[in-house]
Amino acid sequence: MLNTSYEVTHSTFRSTALEREKRLRLLSDVDRDIIRLAHDPLFPRLLEQIKAIGGCAHPVYLSGSTITHDTLTGEVISSYSTAGEPGERLAVRCRNRRASVCAPCAYLHAGDTYQLIRAGLSGGKNIPNAVRDQPRLFVTLTAPSFGAVHRFRDGQRCRPRRDGGLCEHGRSVGCGLVHIEDDPALGRPLCADCYDYVGHILWHAHAGRLWDRFTTAARRHLASVAGIPRSRLGDHLVVSFAKVAEYQKRAAIHFHAVVRLDGPAGPGDPSPTWATPELLADAVHAAAVSANVRAPESDAYGDVLLVWGRQLDVRPIRAFADGEGPTDDAVAAYVAKYVSKGTVETGAGLDYRVTGPDDIHAAVVTPHVRALMATCWRLGGLPELEHLRLRTWAHSLGYRGHILSKSRRYSTTYTALREERAAHQRADIEPTGNSAAVTESNWRYVGSGYTPGAARLAAGIAEEIATSRELAREEMADRGFEA
16 A cells, blocks of 8 residues: 555656646746856846846846945944855946837946036036036037938928939939938938948048048137137136037038137136127138048048038027027937937948958848948958958947047046946945945956846846836926926
8 A cells, every 4th residue: 555655656746847847848948047046046136136227138247245434443433245155246327328129228328428418518417507607509510411311201202303303323313202301221322332321431431530630620710700819818718519410311420529729727707799600600610611521542542531411400509498499407408319320220231340241241231231231341351441440340340539529628527437336336335424434346258148037037127127217207297297
């Protein structure tokens, strides 16, 4: 009787174990990894780490310790070590600005950008509030035309041509279609053989130098009008700026910039009475026309002079919501919106570098962008263009500048904003108020990224945070507050 009972029990156990094993085999690698993580005693702490970094998609892991002690008494005020953390490591944000790479970090970067731009317009972050009384303009500078492309004209035909003309390659020089705003054809050349791909890439490669020539020409114009030697302009005023680069539908970079006039002492110091917004606008227009850069001459493409495009938008910035022109907050929000966009979101390239023509051929991009990347790779092989490192920057179509840049005295810096946030977080965790307290830290990099299960958990946490943020924004809007 005992043997029979044992056999039944053993058979039931084996059947249950086989069923469990069968169910596990049906699970995906991600589900199995989540089950593994959930059985770890430190699983709650792992979730806390992921929440603390906002569900960052590609965290960096550090191992080490920090200790704060009183230099007078030798007393240890606080200490922390990763020895008790999951995997004996601490997760920190990747800080990638591209939403296509890490949306949580891109959101934080956009917020920092908003504060950086707004501080240079309204004050704050150690910038005097008087800065809003200075002459300020919001300027948009574009690339020149490299060939006719399909364009959106809000209910009108793209490029109507009544004569039905053809280009030298036998293609129509017009387009009678009415494109919708998100039409994939927008920005693509009417004739790829007519399009100046070489000029497009060379312009991108020299856009940074062209911007420098523009700011120099603007200062020269201001000095000339005021009858001041260019070398002495700094004794009377300072031209400060912050700009963001954005890809247009045609995959050409254009710049949105805040340009401001300050007194010689910088932000808050009144500019001279003769330095009016109208004079600054004249200087911007004159500089946009005169600034140019000559590309290195080559037998492959000849002599190329690079200039700004004819489309130039110059608008005064308003401190308050009255009158014409964008407000401080609107400009800051506009710049912050575009700083987190990578080339993938705009369809103007890739967010990773290519290693050869095969990568370019396999890239999921439009034929127009692929042709630009191929041109970039081909030009990168010319000895006279070696210094431009075009092959290294083929994924961004030859543009190697920062998405956002500013003059030194425009406002605060990203580093200062991050340090301020870190100090605020440390104050919440380690309030000392002791002037004799000294902190010693020892950290090292030990890895990055998630396991498959942790990646799914992080994505869920990031989505939950984003949803909560959106609900809070809607609630503020319902109460009449500006989100």
